[in-house]
Amino acid sequence: MNPGDLNAEYRTPACSQYEAALEDYVNGEFADRETAKLKEHLQTCSGCTDALAEAQVAARLLRAAEPTVDPGAGFARVTMARIRAEMETLEEKSIWRPFVSLAWKLSATAALALVLLVTFDVKHRDNRLDQDELAIMAANEAPELLSDEGRQPSNRDEMLILMAEEGHAKH
Amino acid sequence: MTRVPKNMAASASALPLALSRREKGEQERELVRLAQSGEEAAFEELIRRHQQRVFGLVSGILRRREDVEDVVQQVFLKVFLSLKKFDQRSAFSTWLYKISVNECWDYLRKKKVRPLTYEADMSEEQVSRLDGVASAVSPPESPNRRAEVRDLLERMLETLPDQDRALLVLKEMEGFSVEELAVILDLNVNTVKVRLFRSRAKLMDVYRRRLKTKPGFPGAGETKT
Structure with a gap:
């Protein structure tokens, strides 16, 4: 392939150890010693010669393109206005942040207190039911046990034990 | 204030x-x-x-x-x-x-959106114009012409990976130096040079494919062996 021949296929890649030097060459930035070495290499390497020619065409094409145009003087003003608006939003959020945080803490405390109250109430109600049940059972089935001051059962199990003992003693 | x-x-x-x-x-x-x-x-x-x-x-x-x-x-x-x-x-x-x-x-x-691009999205006339720019010694002077070149090149650049495209555009169109690119992209200077050189080859591959689709171009329609 002749250097710069765009119609030909690019088949042989450049030698990897020369790629950086070839890029320097395309950009016109090279040290004399390196250039001499590269030029010597280019005389014997068709891959690098072709790749260099292609890179130079690519550079020519890209440099012919129009760079991005300046967005204009109004852009800085518009951007500053947007920054101010964003800052105001951020400040607004930061004003309410301590209140929001306090509200969350209060709600969490209230929820915890409610859970504790409900748990305590359920437990207390269970105990009361146990005591009532015990009194009814004792009155119905073993009224004599309730008359013995020293052997007052404190719970359902003790009551059952006393009733069993009483029944055993009778027999 | x-x-x-x-x-x-x-x-x-x-x-x-x-x-x-x-x-x-x-x-x-x-x-x-x-x-x-x-x-x-x-x-x-x-x-x-x-x-x-x-x-x-x-x-x-x-x-x-x-x-x-x-x-x-x-x-x-x-x-x-x-x-x-x-x-x-x-x-x-x-x-x-x-x-x-x-x-x-x-x-x-x-x-995560990558616009779809098609190989044949350039007219014959546009490919010819780009061909003219590639073989010209100096770039076109008219801003309109340069804007058109940019537009055509951007269509080809769309087919390259993001980093290759960015390197070529920043270096050649926007005027960033290799050293600046190395700093802002967190890369070694030598890596930037090698990547730039390879990106140019990739761009030329795309360019060559477009030339091949041009009717009357020697080798158009031939299959690569």
């Missing part, structure tokens, strides 16, 4: 040509310091000075032109919000370009 001194607020283009690079750098550092202390006018001046390059950078990476303005504004907002953390150890422009590049990659990642 305190006003920035008149000489500071002058736009970059209005700065005296004789102003040395060092003086410009010092002026910019002063503007950054003022902006860090809450001077909105100083920040607005920084936007004015860098907007064109940031626009070029963002439009070099993003494919959709309609999104560029929005992303550039987002970049300046981020810069404004984190300006107090900037310690001026590197140049403001380097820091700004790095933020711009990261914002672009984030944007592309979020969007």
Whole structure:
């Protein structure tokens, strides 16, 4: 392939150890010693010669393109206005942040207190039911046990034990 | 809002040509310091000075032109919000370009949209014009012609991977140096050179395929063996 021949296929890649030097060459930035070495290499390497020619065409094409145009003087003003608006939003959020945080803490405390109250109430109600049940059972089935001051059962199990003992003693 | 001194607020283009690079750098550092202390006018001046390059950078990476303005504004907002953390150890422009590049990659990642492009989306006439530019010694002078070249090239660049496309556009169209690209893309200078060289080869592959579709082109329709 002749250097710069765009119609030909690019088949042989450049030698990897020369790629950086070839890029320097395309950009016109090279040290004399390196250039001499590269030029010597280019005389014997068709891959690098072709790749260099292609890179130079690519550079020519890209440099012919129009760079991005300046967005204009109004852009800085518009951007500053947007920054101010964003800052105001951020400040607004930061004003309410301590209140929001306090509200969350209060709600969490209230929820915890409610859970504790409900748990305590359920437990207390269970105990009361146990005591009532015990009194009814004792009155119905073993009224004599309730008359013995020293052997007052404190719970359902003790009551059952006393009733069993009483029944055993009778027999 | 305190006003920035008149000489500071002058736009970059209005700065005296004789102003040395060092003086410009010092002026910019002063503007950054003022902006860090809450001077909105100083920040607005920084936007004015860098907007064109940031626009070029963002439009070099993003494919959709309609999104560029929005992303550039987002970049300046981020810069404004984190300006107090900037310690001026590197140049403001380097820091700004790095933020711009990261914002672009984030944007592309979020969007995950890659516009479909077709190999045969150029007319015969357009391919001929591009061919003329490729073989010409000097670039076209007319801005309209150059805008058309950009449009045609962008269609070819669309088919390249994001990073290859970005490197070529930033280096050749937007005028970033290899060293600048290495810093803002967090790459080694040699890596940038090698990638640039390979990206050029990829672009030329696309270009050659388009030439091949041109009727009357020697070898058109032939199958590659």
